[in-house]
Amino acid sequence: MAKVKILVEGFTNADNPDAEEEKTCATITLIKDRSLNIIVDPGVLDSQNILIEKLKQEGLTVDDIDIVALTHSHIDHYRNIGMFPGAKTLEYFGLWDGGVADDWEEDFTDDIKIIKTPGHNYDALTFLVKTDEGTVAVVGDVFWREGLPEHDPYASDEKRLKRSREEVLKLADYVIPGHGPMFKVKK
Numbered sequence: 001m002a003k004v005k006i007l008v009e010g011f012t013n014a015d016n017p018d019a020e021e022e023k024t025c026a027t028i029t030l031i032k033d034r035s036l037n038i039i040v041d042p043g044v045l046d047s048q049n050i051l052i053e054k055l056k057q058e059g060l061t062v063d064d065i066d067i068v069a070l071t072h073s074h075i076d077h078y079r080n081i082g083m084f085p086g087a088k089t090l091e092y093f094g095l096w097d098g099g100v101a102d103d104w105e106e107d108f109t110d111d112i113k114i115i116k117t118p119g120h121n122y123d124a125l126t127f128l129v130k131t132d133e134g135t136v137a138v139v140g141d142v143f144w145r146e147g148l149p150e151h152d153p154y155a156s157d158e159k160r161l162k163r164s165r166e167e168v169l170k171l172a173d174y175v176i177p178g179h180g181p182m183f184k185v186k187k
Helices: 048-057 074-082 158-171
Strands: 001-008 030-032 037-039 066-068 088-091 094-098 101-103 113-118 125-131 134-140 175-176
Touching: 001 048, 001 125, 048 074, 074 175, 094 134, 125 158, 134 158
Parallel strands: 037 066, 066 088, 134 175
Antiparallel strands: 001 030, 030 037, 088 094, 094 101, 113 125, 125 134
16 A cells, blocks of 8 residues: 655645735645655745755655656646656656656556546646555645635636545545645545
8 A cells, every 4th residue: 555644734825815915835745655756746835945854754855756746737836846856747748757748547556546636727636545544635726725715716617626526525535635734534
């Protein structure tokens, strides 16, 4: 079974109309599956050293990361992708190795399934990871945090987002949202 760990718990105040300025950080997640080390959404940080230190706590360096996976193409989720020059990039349009992109398979490994979950953005992906605790869905902004927000001001298609949310909740035991701590799915 694969292992999933939140390295940096994200946050946002983008749904707070009283906020003087928007502050946001994506949840940065590590997936370990056999010999693969995958970072999902390397985010925006005040310092890249934060992520370097979190990797160090896991016994890893940036050179140990095989794949950087992106849930969608909003910069708050991918700005630090350049920290991993030796890693492949997995995103909606392919699995990139340098300038060459190959198609990715929905059943990416025995323990990782990738599904398209549009609505927040047209190119959104969810990573469904089988772990000893159950299936963990790393969803980007399909859910910002537990409790959503109900209305996503940045959604490209609210109806598709609603369907994507319903699908994730059917398939997952736990959700790692785009900007908050992991939560258990209420079945």
